[in-house]
Amino acid sequence: MQRRQIENEINELKQDFRLRTIKTNNNELLNFSSNDYLGILKDEKIFEEFYSNLNFEEYKLSSASSRLIDGSYSIVMSLENEVERIYKKPCLVYNSGFDANSSLIETFFNKESLIITDRLNHASIYDGCINSGAKILRYNHLDTVALERLLEKYSNEYKDILVVTESVYSMDGDIADIEAIVKLKERYSFQLMLDEAHSYGVYGYGIAYNKNLVKDIDFLVIPLGKGGASIGAYVICDEIYKQYLINKSRKFIYSTALPPINNLWNLYILKNMLKFSKKIENMEKLVKFSLNELKRLEIETSSNSHIISIIIGENNATTKLSEVLKQKGYLAYSIKEPTVPKNTARLRISLTANMDEAELKTFFLILKEEISKVKVI
Structure with a gap:
């Protein structure tokens, strides 16, 4: 791409109020844009406990190697074993949810495959779909009836079908009916992939775990950068799939592994998830309170x-x-396009467990007032 083309695109983004910039925000602001849903990163007691018993090996800030050379240190192996103990399936740790999602799809599926994906799935999922070369079909968001129609039409034509969904959607805040999709597996032959990026932590070990559906999901991806208050991702799948990823997944093979300190933190969060029950309960109360307030104030949300x-x-x-x-x-x-569809620009408000009802009530009143001013303009 020539420089002039780049300059023209940048100017178009500016004119359409879509130009992204990087900035540092004031920590004193009440943050409704954080993905630290359980408020773990602001809990000093948790960090005091975590750092109190570390040794030199555990403090290391780099693995200095890929997993297949010298990066499979004891901590990451212990982490994968603990995930397997909890979820009853093998686990492979990736460096990010983006890598995990895209790598899974592009490694296992190809031009002979059919991928049926929720229209609003994450960019990492769509990257994997495109890189795989598979035929891609999108069904209307959360519409399991539309999904079934596609399965009816194409299940005899394709032997290799993947259905991909998220559990909680990050831009709309709605939740997929995972049980209904699992039931479709009983009637149609397909593999199921589920991304739990925005449900891990908020729903403990995740919605699939809580509903006892892990056994029915071929590829369960749990990114850790949201409710997990960390970095990395768990890919939970059968052992044969894990072995194939180790041997064929380019993003796994050719990436320097996460540092020991990060995976030790991931292991700490995993082992202490049940101790966060008060945070999870408070989040449930805040969600209920917020949705009731929005309804009372006639602020629309799906x-x-x-x-x-x-x-x-x-x-x-x-x-x-x-x-x-x-x-x-x-x-x-x-949030604006291309992250969300054109003409659906929105505020994305994230609740965190360390908020309280009083400050939420004040915020929603101010929000109502300011929305009315914007609408008038």
């Missing part, structure tokens, strides 16, 4: 989780609303 999506529509209006809220002490980023 969300039914800790992620609350308030669609404004127009890019400029959404950006201005976000800026006004920031001036009033609230960090609530505006």
